[in-house]
Amino acid sequence: MLKINNLYKHFGSLVAVNNLSMSVNKGETVVIMGPSGCGKSTAIRAINRLIEPDGGSIFLDGTDVTLLSEEELRGVRKRIGFVFQQFNLIGRLTAVENVMLGLVMDGLKREEAYEKSLAALQKVGLDQVVDHRPSQLSGGQQQRVGIARALAYEPDLMLWDEPTASLDPMLVREVLVVMEELARVRETTMLVVTHEIAFALHVADRIVLMDKGSIVESGAPHRVFVNPVSDVGRRYKELIE
Ligand code: ADP
Ligand code: MG
Secondary structure, three states, X not given: OEEEEEEXXXXXXXXXXXXXXXXXXXXXXXXXXXXXXXXXXXXXXXXXXXXXOOEEEEEEOOEEHHHOOHHXXXXXXXXXXXXXXXXXXXXXXXXXXXXXXXXXXXXXXXXXXXXXHHHHHXXXXXXXXXXXXXXXXXXXXXXXXXXXXXXXXXXXEEEEEOOOOOOOHHHHHHHHHHHHHHHHXXXXXXXXXXXXXXXXXXXXXEEEEEEOOEEEEEEXXXXXXXXXXXXXXXXXXXXXX
């Protein structure tokens, strides 16, 4: 589904991502972990070219997205759901209107956009609050609206960049539960940047550990966390013990 070859990105003299190669198969959940500043966001944002890579290739279903025009990229971006740390909901719109907005802008009829949005909100357990505005929702519910907004496009691939990082600890679980269901029950193809070790351990098919712009190790969660071969892996192991 996704194959990244020798991805490279620098900001001035700082090399943010250095020769990163990895892949995600259809239906798989791959979790990227690593210390803050190691290049996780840069790498994941390069996939739909929110960040322009300086080198390497990124194949999505066989198409190299690094070679696409802006026009072609718009089509590819609809197939990739992206959930960020910030929810970026529009305050004056209701939950369902927030989910509908992109679909309507893309030319979908209002009724069709509404139906798709309701279905997406149902998947994240928010069918009771579709007419609430963000200010009437908890942070966890707001992030679930953010997830529904991505799901409404029925994406082939979901990218997550620290989706629980700005939530109160009490609200993290409800978002992780939704993510776990998407991964396990719905077999969504997901690439997740997170610091949630328990989620990584129990839900990921594979863990990729990064340090200073590069992958330092990858493998099955239990192998990586029980028998790490990198310093970063050994630090995670200590956290679990
Ligand atoms: P992570 O998500 O793992 O915390 P990032 O990918 O955000 O790391 O950042 C990797 C490195 O690139 C960091 O040193 C960060 O300061 C730097 N960086 C990220 N974005 C920019 C930018 N737009 N301009 C300059 N430096 C950046
Ligand atoms: Mg980041």
